[in-house]
Amino acid sequence: MDLGFDIVDLPETDHPTAGETAPDFTRPLVTDEYWEDVSLSSLLGDEPLLLVCYPMDGAFPATYIWNELRERDFADTFELTIAGLSISTPYEHTTFIEERGIDVPLFSDPANGVAEQYDIVNDLDGMTGIAEPRPAVFLIDTDQTVQYAWVADEWPAFPPYDELEDTLATHCDMKPLES
Amino acid sequence: MSDTDEMTPITLYRLQACPFCERVVRKLADYELEYTSRFVEPMHSDRNIVKRISGARTVPAIVDENTGVTMSESGNIVEYLDKTYGGAD
Numbered sequence: 001m002d003l004g005f006d007i008v009d010l011p012e013t014d015h016p017t018a019g020e021t022a023p024d025f026t027r028p029l030v031t032d033e034y035w036e037d038v039s040l041s042s043l044l045g046d047e048p049l050l051l052v053c054y055p056m057d058g059a060f061p062a063t064y065i066w067n068e069l070r071e072r073d074f075a076d077t078f079e080l081t082i083a084g085l086s087i088s089t090p091y092e093h094t095t096f097i098e099e100r101g102i103d104v105p106l107f108s109d110p111a112n113g114v115a116e117q118y119d120i121v122n123d124l125d126g127m128t129g130i131a132e133p134r135p136a137v138f139l140i141d142t143d144q145t146v147q148y149a150w151v152a153d154e155w156p157a158f159p160p161y162d163e164l165e166d167t168l169a170t171h172c173d174m175k176p177l178e179s
Numbered sequence: 180m181s182d183t184d185e186m187t188p189i190t191l192y193r194l195q196a197c198p199f200c201e202r203v204v205r206k207l208a209d210y211e212l213e214y215t216s217r218f219v220e221p222m223h224s225d226r227n228i229v230k231r232i233s234g235a236r237t238v239p240a241i242v243d244e245n246t247g248v249t250m251s252e253s254g255n256i257v258e259y260l261d262k263t264y265g266g267a268d
Binding site for chain 1: 192219
């Protein structure tokens with residue numbers, strides 16, 4: 001973004017990078033029908049996972065990020081599983097999924113423990129006691145190795161969608177065209 | 180737990196803070212049965228998944244793949260669990 005003024009720089013982090021193992025976690029995974037405890041590793045079946053950490057449901061970047069990802073249609077283009085993660089509760093995720101037409105499951109992590117595991121905590125100025133993940137995207141291979149990581153180093157920030165698309169084209173198989 | 184090792188976990192469709200659901204949870208715990216919780220929405224109209232599996236939108240509902248049983252209503256479920264898993268061996 002070029003706004004003509006400086007935005008907030010975030011400190012260096014020790015987040016997982018390409019070649020490292022993605023820390024496993026279990027959290028309620030919310031779909032349009034129900035939620036249940038699901039582990040990250042259990043989503044790594046036959047295809048890579050794109051884990052998208054995004055600001056809490058209701059913040060405008062949450063809507064922008066998912067609109068952009070849906071428009072790019074990654075899930076129908078590549079052999080890929082996509083899941084989101086924010087600090088919103090399962091109830092908020094349910095509403096967000098319905099109102100914003102989200103077509104991927106969302107992890108709910110109100111205590112922000114996953115962000116701590118991944119060292120991507122974003123303490124929110126002016127919201128005392130609330131922290132959430134920095135905007136971040138991890139492409140995780142079926143053996144739980146990180147293939148690609150992008151973590152915001154300023155705030156606000158949005159994923160580099162073109163770079164992400166190139167990465168997916170490199171690391172993921174294309175979905176067969178449906179006849 | 181050794182006698183439950185080969186069991187497929189029972190799926191429990193539940194509503195947070197629903198006493199009838201907690202009744203079933205207590206029974207599952209009594210018999211040390213493995214189970215997976217799927218939480219649904221308070222609004223009946225938002226519970227299509229439960230309707231699809233059980234024919235009704237009420238919770239609790241369980242799916243026990245070990246016996247092929249799908250069942251609603253806590254009284255029925257507790258009775259089923261007693262009969263199926265309550266016998267000492």
